[in-house]
Amino acid sequence: IIYNTSRFIGPVIAGYLIKYQSNAIALFIVSACYLPLTFVLLRLQLESKKNVTRAKQFTFFTDIKAGLEYTYHSQLILRLLLIIAVSAILGRGLLEILPAAADVLYQGDVETLAWLNSAAGMGAILAGLILSICNSKRLIPALCSAIITSGLLLLAFNLSARMEFALLLIASLSFCATVCGVSTQSLIQVYVSSEFRGRVMSLWGAINVGGGAIGGLLFGLLTEYVGYHDTFISMGILCLLIAYLSIRKLGKVNH
Template sequence: MNLIALKSPSFRLYFMGSMSAVNGLWILRILIGWLAWELTNSASFVGWIAALSLLPSLFIGPFFGVMVDRASIKLAAFCTNASIILCVCTLLAIQIADILTPTLLSICTLAIGIVTAGHHPVRMSLGPRLVGREHVGSVVALAALNFNTARMISPAIGGIIIDLFGITAALAITILFYLPSLIVVPFLRPRDREKITKKEAFSTAFTNGLKYISQRIELKLVLAMTALMSASIRSTTEILPVVADGIFNSGATGLGQLGSAVGAGALLSAIVKALGPVQTDHTLKGSPLIIAAIGITTVFIFGNSENWPLTLFTAAILGFCSTYLGVAMQSAMQSDLPDGFRGRVMSIWTVTTMGATAIGSLAVGAITELLQLPMATFLLSFVCFIALIALRFQVSQSQKL
């Protein structure tokens, strides 16, 4: 079983706070995506908003990674959680004042993206430090289970709330969901990290994180797989408003259903990983390559479907593949990782994930605007399949070394 991390009282408390926050996260994602589409009816603007929420992790994520390796992890967790709540409160105030424009939505989304860029290395460092080192794989699997349970339930709930009660009510509910994750922070007891005998300059600390990865071929291959699955599978799930309302005219409720279909597949994948054996190595052999091939093929089918049940089914497959690969790659990065490098190395993993997803979302949105969604997903899946074949060759070569 992969649930052993729950034996830690501190992790259980953290897990409960996180359960509430991720429900708020998924309602917020549906809200922002729907607002982007409702304000402009533009696929490229939806892609732009998705990219704005992700690009800060690409540019400033490494800075936060270095800071997390130096700062009090509890203080960092409190600050990032409080900042997310402040950003949502600001968006709520703008909505109540009825002055929301594409520009203001872009600014708010960018602010949320910046805070999220800081929060990623915090949560990736905090969770593993609440359990023994041998149980880090369990932490990753449980985090994915938590994240994707909310991913299945909350988009549908968010869509219904938007349709029945409006954007303002949905934003207020989002804030309430985020509060418990802030309240539990003072009661957590993370493990002390290794003492740093010499304080490094930021550039030196970040460079040392890159060196740690560059000296390990298996970690470089994990990052390559992460970039590939993010640019193809994850980026496709960022343009759901274009599919839900632009193709099927199903409104916010349809968007919620589509998001929940992705979440259902993701939840199934998270359960498979949580109930399976704890991953303790960096391997890319076998199932990750097969799952990646299935996911990339599904991108093409999803973008060319004109049948709503088929679209929901393929969305679920995308969710399954994205989560399976995400958990596997994160576990591979975290395996045997020293606490003193955890923030930096995982921020680089996050940069890869978010950056590739942002670039993929921008590309799919722009190509959809010019050539329609079927051609956009065909080009994306074709290019990524070629890249997957090249990666498979590199994996084979590394195993001979």
């Protein structure tokens, strides 16, 4: 929730500084904000783990291989990773090219971009608040609904070019992406064996973070050569198709 709150407040402050002050002042303030974090990290003391021993020592590549093999043989974990991949690449990819979308689709400036980014942050905050009080038994239904809705939202971007409608869609898309991210992370941590939890969660992190970058690249290439209209349709349909295949009987899969 704290992280997503910063996604809502940050673009508003940045938009104001860039538009009404200057780029130099904005960069100076951003740089100054890192100083408290640097001080905290320098003063941070980690608990010693010298007494903790592992039953079996693995090499780096052996760890990765073991994590991949465990994931491959677990239908539940495999499907959860596929869902977060779809959400990150297809659902969240659009959020990575908001600067271009603000200019091309809505003929806006830095203020328009700030509004779009703030809408994304607001959707993520709302998702975090709802999930914080959500029963764990509702995570899988929420996850299935969110990934399907992501595909529908991509298709809906072709319905109107109004800025107000775009803000609603961006907030909803960010809401769904956050639900997918938090739900898959929570379910993986619950169902993965303790000795493989770190390795599988590293795969989740790589897919979640790297997927957004891949999605942004994919959206950028498609919009450049086929336009936004066809890109939204193709990505929306692809998201719905893969999502449907991933969530079929998800709750009944043997982990």
